[in-house]
Amino acid sequence: MSLTDIPCLTNSTHKYRIHAFHPPPSQQLALPLHIPPCHQSPPHPLHLPSPDHPLQVQVEGHLIAIQKLLPTTSWYTADHNPMLPMPGGPELAKLAFQIIYHREVQPNVPGNTGHSCRVYRLAGRTQTARVWAYLIKCWSLRSYTNMWSC
Amino acid sequence: MIDYYGITFDHLVPIDDTNPEVLQINVIEIEDDEGQVCEQV
Numbered sequence: 001m002s003l004t005d006i007p008c009l010t011n012s013t014h015k016y017r018i019h020a021f022h023p024p025p026s027q028q029l030a031l032p033l034h035i036p037p038c039h040q041s042p043p044h045p046l047h048l049p050s051p052d053h054p055l056q057v058q059v060e061g062h063l064i065a066i067q068k069l070l071p072t073t074s075w076y077t078a079d080h081n082p083m084l085p086m087p088g089g090p091e092l093a094k095l096a097f098q099i100i101y102h103r104e105v106q107p108n109v110p111g112n113t114g115h116s117c118r119v120y121r122l123a124g125r126t127q128t129a130r131v132w133a134y135l136i137k138c139w140s141l142r143s144y145t146n147m148w149s150c
Numbered sequence: 151m152i153d154y155y156g157i158t159f160d161h162l163v164p165i166d167d168t169n170p171e172v173l174q175i176n177v178i179e180i181e182d183d184e185g186q187v188c189e190q191v
Contacts, residue, residue: 035175046173054163056170060156061177069177086155093157096175
């Protein structure tokens, strides 16, 4: 079933299907990223993982909720067509790394090539959602080395 | 409506490892610290 397209409420040249909600920065205090302890006994080995465990970490959620973790970062785009990665993407990755491993990310550590970051957005919530991803080496925005869609 | 955003980063994953173990963190809001849902998570 296809839904009837409707104009964007903030820009009549936009259509509902391409409209994106990207909140601007706010003066609110940042809410903590709280990862509750594992309820299993013994705890699941990845909840939380040991510092030396090779792991791919994915963090995602509503922009409204993510913005409350990083309120001073702008998620706003004037034309609802954000350039990816959005500025808060690497910040969100750094925040998650700090919470999980209790230390700061150390960029450009010789021999430490394991740190990379994919930033993506989901267009819609349907099974046909398209995903754009960018691979960022060593937390730097300078080297996009991969982009894929599905 | 596009309102989801997410990031992925690798920690100590070898470059040639195309299927690493994944820790998925879904960010949700809990408005009420005293609520039933809060107790469950």
